Amino acid sequence: EAQVTQNPRYLITVTGKKLTVTCSQNMNHEYMSWYRQDPGLGLRQIYYSMNVEVTDKGDVPEGYKVSRKEKRNFPLILESPSPNQTSLYFCASGGGADTQYFGPGTRLTVL
Amino acid sequence: GQSLEQPSEVTAVEGAIVQINCTYQTSGFYGLSWYQQHDGGAPTFLSYNGLDGLEETGRFSSFLSRSDSYGYLLLQELQMKDSASYFCAVRFSGTYKYIFGTGTRLKVLA
Numbered sequence: 654e655a656q657v658t659q660n661p662r663y664l665i666t667v668t669g670k671k672l673t674v675t676c677s678q679n680m681n682h683e684y685m686s687w688y689r690q691d692p693g694l695g696l697r698q699i700y701y702s703m704n705v706e707v708t709d710k711g712d713v714p715e716g717y718k719v720s721r722k723e724k725r726n727f728p729l730i731l732e733s734p735s736p737n738q739t740s741l742y743f744c745a746s747g748g749g750a751d752t753q754y755f756g757p758g759t760r761l762t763v764l
Numbered sequence: 765g766q767s768l769e770q771p772s773e774v775t776a777v778e779g780a781i782v783q784i785n786c787t788y789q790t791s792g793f794y795g796l797s798w799y800q801q802h803d804g805g806a807p808t809f810l811s812y813n814g815l816d817g818l819e820e821t822g823r824f825s826s827f828l829s830r831s832d833s834y835g836y837l838l839l840q841e842l843q844m845k846d847s848a849s850y851f852c853a854v855r856f857s858g859t860y861k862y863i864f865g866t867g868t869r870l871k872v873l874a
Contacts, residue, residue, distance in 0.1 A: 754809070
């Protein structure tokens with residue numbers, strides 16, 4: 654089954670404790686991206702990647718890091734999380750025609 | 765700045781037709797996409813307009829007019845399962861940078 658998977662689905666952590674949210678897709682897509690979703694603000698793009706070792710900033714990259722060492726994986730790293738990064742995070746991949754396939758989401762709470 | 769504006773909420777009855785508008789203050793993009801998101805779920809792709817005009821996919825149609833900086837999603841024969849949030853989105857030319865509208869919550873009443 655074609656899908657985008659994210660782990661963990663829920664995470665509660667404390668300020669400053671480094672964390673990684675994993676994202677994997679099995680559709681051989683070149684494009685992958687991370688978004689955060691906050692009430693009233695819609696989806697905002699954090700980072701995107703067009704291929705292995707090729708990443709670029711989206712609208713809200715501050716406080717986040719990404720890497721693309723393999724085509725199927727695109728982890729999101731928060732090296733020193735803060736409470737304003739409490740949000741719902743979605744990973745997405747796309748193969749063309751501007752169609753994005755989203756993962757199930759990761760709900761992150763930073764205390 | 766660059767933004768996509770949508771009404772925050774729309775209510776309609778089962779069987780009706782509803783139009784969700786998306787007006788934008790941006791330029792240099794490839795086309796307009798639409799996504800549906802049910803409560804607690806992930807966004808799912810509905811439609812894409814690369815060119816001006818109407819695209820039809822079953823009960824859903826989408827329209828784009830670049831000259832008017834405007835697009836819309838049209839949902840016909842509304843069903844209860846259409847109750848969800850709907851987002852428009854654009855990708856900027858030469859990049860894979862996307863912006864999304866703030867979303868429209870559609871409530872379908874019996």
